[in-house]
Amino acid sequence: MLMIDETPPPTDSSEERTDLADLVRDRTAELGISVRALAAACIDAKEPEAGPLWTRSTLGNLLAGERVKPPRIPELRALAAGLRVPLHRVQDAAAAQFFGMDSVYSRDRKVRATVPGFNDLSPEDQRKVLELVERFQRG
Structure with missing residues (x-):
């Protein structure tokens, strides 16, 4: 009989990745903008009526290494717009950090x-x- 272990492997906090946080930190420094300004600029061009999809506190938690939920596609598009980078850069960083x-x-x-x-x-x-x-x- 085949047994499947569904217990998630233990996570070692020293192995946690920070690719998305690093991208946000680097780009805000390069652009010379605050986290508050970034949050205001994080608008998904496909759904601009939704307004900013990132809050200053969520971005702050991301940068501080606190636990945040993995972003969805609209949030990734909005963050790419705010950071002024191609979407694939944000997708790659999120895939690395969260998965x-x-x-x-x-x-x-x-x-x-x-x-x-x-x-x-x-x-x-x-x-x-x-x-x-x-x-x-x-x-």
Whole structure:
């Protein structure tokens, strides 16, 4: 009989990633804006009538390493707008921070694969994944 262990693996806080928080911290510094100004600018262009989708307190908690809920697509679009970066940068950072997923791109950046723990793979295994992405891109 096959048994499936549904107990989540223990999480070691030293392994928690901060990719999205780092992106927010770096971009606010580069843009010279406050967290309050960023929150006000986080408006999803597809649903502007909803207003800002990030609060100053949620962004502050993210930056402080406090627990926040993983953002949904509209929130990611809004954060990308506020940070003035392409959506894929925010998606990649969120996937890494909240799910431990690393994005891998084809050379022409037309194909993206999200791979759990890609950065922890050996250089040979990373090369194999990159070859698969390139092969997929060629069709």
